[in-house]
Amino acid sequence: MSASFGPTSSPFTRAVVNSMRRIYPESLADKSFDNTGLLLEAPLNHARRQRNSVLLTIDLTKAVADEAIARKHSVVVAYHPIIFRGLKSLTFNDTQQQSLLRLAQEGISVYSPHTAVDATPGGMGDWLCDIVTGAITSSSSNPEVIPSSSKLYSAPTYPQPGPVSFSSASAIPHIKSTLHPSPPPIPAGLEDAGMGRLVTFNDPQPLTTIIDNIARGVGSPGGIPVAIPQSATVNTIMIRTVGVCPGSGSSILLKGVSQIPDLLFTGEMSHHETLFAVENGSVVIALAHSNTERGYLRAVMKEKLEEALKQEWESSRKEGLKAGAAEMKEAYEDAECAVHISEKDRDPFGIMIRRM
The missing domain is CATH 3.40.1390.30 (NIF3 (NGG1p interacting factor 3)-like)
Incomplete structure (x- = not known):
């Protein structure tokens, strides 16, 4: 044949x-x-x-x-x-x-x-950086709502990002780097490839500002899970560095880094890893695994x-x-x-x- x-x-x-x-x-x-x-x-x-x-x-x-x-x-x-x-x-x-x-x-x-x-320049890691810095906003399309007969809690909602807009001019001044560069050989033009990104703001920013940026960027979820040190309040925390990683980011954001960033922005992190970060003075925002993707x-x-x-x-x-x-x-x-x-x-x- x-x-x-x-x-x-x-x-x-x-x-x-x-x-x-x-x-x-x-x-x-x-x-x-x-x-x-x-x-x-x-x-x-x-x-x-x-x-x-x-x-x-x-x-x-x-x-x-x-x-x-x-x-x-x-x-x-x-x-x-x-x-x-x-x-x-x-x-x-x-x-x-x-x-x-x-x-x-x-x-x-x-x-x-x-x-x-995640690793490719212009990929998901860089997109999360643009959300953190306010360069990207997303209008929330109609979130999916599952009916609930509960008298104590609303029906569950699932964020669905709507149309997006991008403006580098609206981004908070910052520099961006790769946490774990990809090993060689690296394709030409993709020299910044690697896992995880680190955003360093020129000036420390209120945590509440970054939370608002994240909410707008991912489609305004019904809630923002945040872990903060017990000695601080959300309104008083200032953030200079943000480590970002889509999905499950603890292995990228906590391991092999010289200093834990002020804020860890990811999809999910285990209980003990979150405690470790918070006890070291950092903030953790974990939106549920795929809501960061x-x-x-x-x-x-x-x-x-x-x-x-x-x-x-x-x-x-x-x-x-x-x-x-x-x-x-x-x-x-x-x-x-x-x-x-x-x-x-x-x-x-x-x-x-x-x-x-």
Whole structure:
């Protein structure tokens, strides 16, 4: 049998993978624990092609998989890897494996960039710095509300960042550095790559100012979890340095640093690590793991991927049509190229506010 008839993913899927690798080089990911790259390569079904579209999400949940299937996307770009450790089987007994099997059946591939996004200059770490300094604000779109019959607490809300605006002129004067630079070799032009960022303000700033910046940047969540030293109050604390890390940041913000920053801004931190930071005079803001990540998809990644993908797909189409492969002619003739943000993606934790 000719090799041209062997299993293959769609040309558009390959264009998406190439684009993501160019924007967020996989070599920058922390491979000591992470699992990044093309995690599910679904075969092309010529009789039932998917749309030339991508769905961006933080987590690939059953609800997101349903969304991708209903909208006939070709690729799900899930920031968090749905396959994190080695699998010994693929069955319907595990809900995540169910999603993978269903997506493969529908011809939908899955790509995960994870820590490559954290380390890349202009990635998630730098976006959090822009939030802290007030350069980025996000209007809150309608937060998802789950009905509650509780008489003591409101229904849980899940922040959903709306349209974003960026203005370097509005940022508090500061310098920014990388906490843990990536080891060589580093791709040209990405010399500042690495895990974690440190913002150093020219002048100390009130903690309340930074909290307001964070709230506006991530979509005004229903509450801001903050840990402060017992000898201080929120209104009296001044902040000169801020360590930022999306997701779970303790290993980046507390280990291997010469001095703990005045403020640690991350998604989650363990009880004992938080106590350690607070007892050393620092403040911790932990918004729930993916609330420090989700807004980046809308604020930065969508536009970056759209621009790179349009160029990549146009180039691939020209080469494919020129090559004249009959079985791929219909796929290459489709000029559609779109990137969408998941409407179902959300952090597992919502906030229920006590009724007054």
